Amino acid sequence: MRNTNQLIHQLKQQLNTLERDALNHDQQLPSQQKKMLQDIERFNSQLFIQQGAQLTPCIQQLKKDIVQLEKQLSLKLDIKIIELSCQRIQDRFTALRRALVTTNINVKTAEQKRANNRARYAKKQQQQHADSGFAWIANNVMKNSHQIYQELNKHLNWATTFEQKIAEMETKLANCHSADKITIQNEILSLHRRLGKCRQAISYIEDRIQMFERPNRNTNR
Structure with missing residues (x-):
């Protein structure tokens, strides 16, 4: 015991x-x-x-x-x-x-x-x-948030310009002679390609902005 x-x-x-x-x-x-x-x-x-x-x-x-x-x-x-x-x-x-x-x-x-x-x-x-085709954006403007937003605004303005030109060309196409239609259609097609590429760049930049800001949000918690 x-x-x-x-x-x-x-x-x-x-x-x-x-x-x-x-x-x-x-x-x-x-x-x-x-x-x-x-x-x-x-x-x-x-x-x-x-x-x-x-x-x-x-x-x-x-x-x-x-x-x-x-x-x-x-x-x-x-x-x-x-x-x-x-x-x-x-x-x-x-x-x-x-x-x-x-x-x-x-x-x-x-x-x-x-x-x-x-x-x-x-x-x-x-x-x-590298695979996205927009590596030049990452290399040139991803240094700070000011440059990132500048690049985003630039591409948003380009997209608006392309949309306006497409609308003008579509109006022109509706009223042109048949002989000019193929030329105008090709111009519209070219503008759509440039607009699509611009929108891809916008999405790419927006994704990079989220990545850029995420560490700052974690630090502020």
Whole structure:
């Protein structure tokens, strides 16, 4: 009886120390690190059901383990069951202590993963720029928002001009001599092609504007 009481006492002392360390760890966590690790699984699921940077929730799970062990001891269950419970508690103690000193490593790993994802995304966007036929826009005017909107307004004005010319030519086509119809029709067709290309450029620039402004929105949150 004395040995079992001593065992529980030692486990509770260890837990009290870990609880102070976990509370201190969580209180000192920068908000950026909390956000960085919010979806990261910190443990094997057989040890703790816990994700994110904060470790205090693990303490509650350990408290339940010790309470369960106390019940097993009071009921004098088979020694193998007791040993398994003790081993599980010690494994969780070890995992939690390790987690307390590896948060910075987890953060750096998450940062590297995010940087790799950004690099892959940027490479994909560059390829899309090259394939779109509008890479010259990205190269010349995607330096700042002022240039982007200038280029958008320029293409919107061109589109309006083309639409007006098409309307004029269609009116002219309706009233021209039959000998001139083919020439006017070809001119209208050419204007429609230029208008279509202009609209594609407008869509392209609008997509780039959304990409340009998205980091700013995330920063302001």
